[in-house]
Amino acid sequence: MPTDPKSDLETAYALQTPEQNREVYADWAKTYDGNFASRMDYHLPKMVALIFAKNGLASTTVLDVGAGTGLLAESIPARGLLEIDAVDISPQMLAVAAEKKIYRKTIEADLTKPLDIADGTYGAIVSSGTFTHGHVGPEALDELLRIARTGAVFVLAINDAHFEARGFAEKFSALEPQVDGLKFQSVTIYGLGADVEHKDDTARIAVFRKR
Structure with missing residues (x-):
């Protein structure tokens, strides 16, 4: 992987297949936190963690979807009260986490395929940085709902460009009979330290409960 965090990001956004994801993140894992997250002021995981803290800390079992190196989970206040599992396609990223x-x-798994997880396992599902360019589309939401308990809280960040391009709006409309209290909060993905090209990138954080 390149050492320039902007180049890292462009490479990640250009991914097209699960195999490409595995290859790129294998190389990126050891430098992800310091070279990319810190230098780009990547604060989306913290935003998801804070919104989850306001909506879902009563849930004891949490699945961090596309967990990567664990930036989201380590930002959750009072996380010591929770049992948090991580799922990601990259064993190298999971090793760092x-x-x-x-x-x-x-749990090493491809989110574009059925997960080897029993129905109704988790009381909460959280995710940041997974529903974005070149990664996972709205088709994964059905499987995440399957493995969540009735009443489980979801806090999922979706890149705004990806939201429009990949059909998330239509998917959430189709899921309305299965969810309660669906709302979206718009946030910036990066802080003041981001490069000029990406400083205004935004994400939509979907918050809802499984009916």
């Missing part, structure tokens, strides 16, 4: 000792377990 596991070193932080914030997850009960890590």
Whole structure:
């Protein structure tokens, strides 16, 4: 991977297949937190964590979807009260996350395929940085709903450009009979340290409960 965080981001946005995701994130895992997240002032995981804290801390079992190196989970206030699992396509990213000792377990899985997780396992589902360019589309929402309990809270960040291009609006409309209290909050993905090209990138954070 390039060492320039902007180049890293453009490479990630250009991904097209699960195999490409595995290859790129294998190379990126060790430098992701310091070279990309810190230098680009990537604060989306913290935003998701704070919104989850306002809506879902009563849930004890949480799945961090596309967990990467664990930036979201380590930002959750009072996370010690929760049992948090991580799922990601990259074993290398999960290995970095596991070193932080914030997850009960890590699960290597392709989110574009059925997950080897029982129905109704989790009381909350959170995600940041997964529903974005070149990564996972709205088709994964059905599987996430399957593995969530009735009443489970969802806090999912979706890149705004991806939201429009990949059909998330239509998917959420179709899911209305299965969810309660659906609302969206618009946030910036990066802080003041981001490069000029991406400083105004935004995400839509969907918050709802499984009916």
